Amino acid sequence: MQVDFNAPYKNRVQQALNDPNLRVAVSKATDRMTDARLASMDAVEGQKLRSQVRQMKQHVLRNWPDYLQQLESNLTRNGCTVHWAEETEDAQNIVRDIALQNSAKLVVKSKSMATEEIHLNHALEEVGLRVVETDLGEYIIQLADEPPSHIVAPVIHKRLEEIAEVFQDKLDMPPTREPTKMTSLARARLRQEFFAAGMGISGCNFAIAETGAICIVTNEGNGRMVSSMPRVYVVVMGIEKLVPTVEDAFLQLQALCRSATGQNLTVYCSMTSGPRQEGDVDGPEQVHVVLLDNGRSRMLARGYGEALLCIRCGACLNACPVYQEIGGHAYGSTYNGPIGAVITPALAPEISRFKELPHATSLCGACREACPVKIDLPRLLLDLRSDLVQENASPKTEAWGIKSYASLMSSRRMYESLGKMASIGSNLYAGMSGGNIKFMPPPLNGWTAYRDFAPFAPKSFRQWWKERSKLRGQT
Ligand code: SF4
Known part of the structure; x- marks a missing residue:
């Protein structure tokens, strides 16, 4: 199955994920290349x-x-x-x-x-x-x-x-x-x-x-x-x-x-x-x-000079769990994988033209471990995300979500009340669905489309700790 390059990023990823042959071909080859790299570097x-x-x-x-x-x-x-x-x-x-x-x-x-x-x-x-x-x-x-x-x-x-x-x-x-x-x-x-x-x-x-x-x-x-x-x-x-x-x-x-x-x-x-x-x-x-x-000089001027150390070996692609799942075409750019997710927006006249790519990562750090030039790719990806926020290019819902989260986390009372509500609500819902939560309404359905959502713990850590200390006779 060929990925439709004109489709939006999310659809391209979905197309790639729907193709089991692609996953088998890519994972087999990347695993083989990673094993060979490790053995050769060990020598x-x-x-x-x-x-x-x-x-x-x-x-x-x-x-x-x-x-x-x-x-x-x-x-x-x-x-x-x-x-x-x-x-x-x-x-x-x-x-x-x-x-x-x-x-x-x-x-x-x-x-x-x-x-x-x-x-x-x-x-x-x-x-x-x-x-x-x-x-x-x-x-x-x-x-x-x-x-x-x-x-x-x-x-x-x-x-x-x-x-x-x-x-x-x-x-x-x-x-x-x-x-x-x-x-x-x-x-x-x-x-x-x-x-x-x-x-x-x-x-x-x-x-x-x-x-x-x-x-x-x-x-x-x-x-x-x-x-x-x-x-x-x-x-x-x-x-x-x-x-x-x-x-x-x-x-x-x-x-x-x-x-x-x-x-x-x-x-x-x-x-x-x-x-x-x-x-x-x-x-x-x-x-x-x-x-x-x-765009290479532009990349240096923008603070992404470290990516210019790249020798294009492809080791970061082979190590990347995201690349292994979706292959290269879903990125929709000439360079793909972790290094592609960095240099494609960094080389472009506007970073926002490729605003999805800095998010095409789990930030696990496997790419940094694999890179022969020790390029800190996860940090560069985070820097790009930060630049996108500065340029107001990140999705509005994301900006709103982060702002709400920040104000929530700065008020202990609000945090505790919402924690309690989330615990009661999610446990009720989970009880009705007979265990873990398998479906949530948009935009949270992005999570349940691929995995269950475990309900919040019935008690917060603070509450649990208090009760435990009481039982042990401590103040
Ligand atoms: S592993 Fe490092 S040198 Fe190799 S392609 Fe990726 S970023 Fe470039």
Whole structure:
């Protein structure tokens, strides 16, 4: 079942919860990735690695303009063309112009969340270009006409049977449930696309400021094909994806691979330091690097700079009980899970555009425990909720409820009287329903839709304590 992206947030969540296949597929995969991460982090000094990566990323953020300048001058020295894109449209126009100037008709892409963020495929298709995703997961969801539902595992929401149906429908594959046969077919088709493509596009896992090298990590080698086979290679890179030195790059690489898939190292780590030089037998003739802001500076200015430390490993999604239940599409945003619930509103021109997302969490803290950069995601989510209240963007009923609760809690007499009334009322109601309360009128039915409501205790703690003390002969 596909989530209706135009439906309101609550309906999307309900649709996801009604789909038992989705829950099975997502929980199975996220549990597997979490086990692999824990084992891989245990094999090294995981806590030490996390602290080192955090310190390095914090240092980058404190010296952000300097490292960006250093990167730009080293990229230029290496022969790359650097473009700065402030917002989505700027980045779309830059990449579109490069494609049109080079008469590219077919574009091959390696998996990239930054290009998803700016809806680049759509922008290129609008001017007649054909865009082909070459990461296997991305290829499948492109065939299925769906967006990714996980930062590193875009097709996590689909079971093998559903993927097989996509292959039969879109690639005319004879019915099979054998993954090796399906991947062989995808491999053969994609190879033709690599040979025919006029332009390759990738994101960037990190760029090294001191050398001007762009690094992409993949398990399928498609990133290397995208960056080396077409005549023109374009990198779209969020401006926070920086590391100062080669040593820092390997530090981050270790944390990324171990946290994302539980691998000690991914199968491929490709570094591009510029276009083909005289005497080189292969490589692109042009390399363009688009440095994408798109709200990142805004995010820092708003006080959400800590989220810029994110290395997009997806570990917080795998650990999140909410994500495990509803998957990625119900969030309705490019980035989902706990980090998506933070950066989607924080990157947007108005936080209130995504006002439901800071509430899409149980605040259990599992994401903070999983994060290799120790980002305090629960605190950032609470900060966003607080900002929404300041902007008067939280629901009126919620604001009214909190105000009433505050005035109630500041009057002991009122608190005790209401406590007594709630106890008498709920126990009467529970008695009539034969135990726990199974239905309450709106808006409280949101609770009883999924669980029973236990009646209030017949006596308050204060009353119980008084009686107990009396029995024991104390005052
Ligand atoms: S917030 Fe942390 S755990 Fe989540 S994707 Fe970013 S780095 Fe990974």
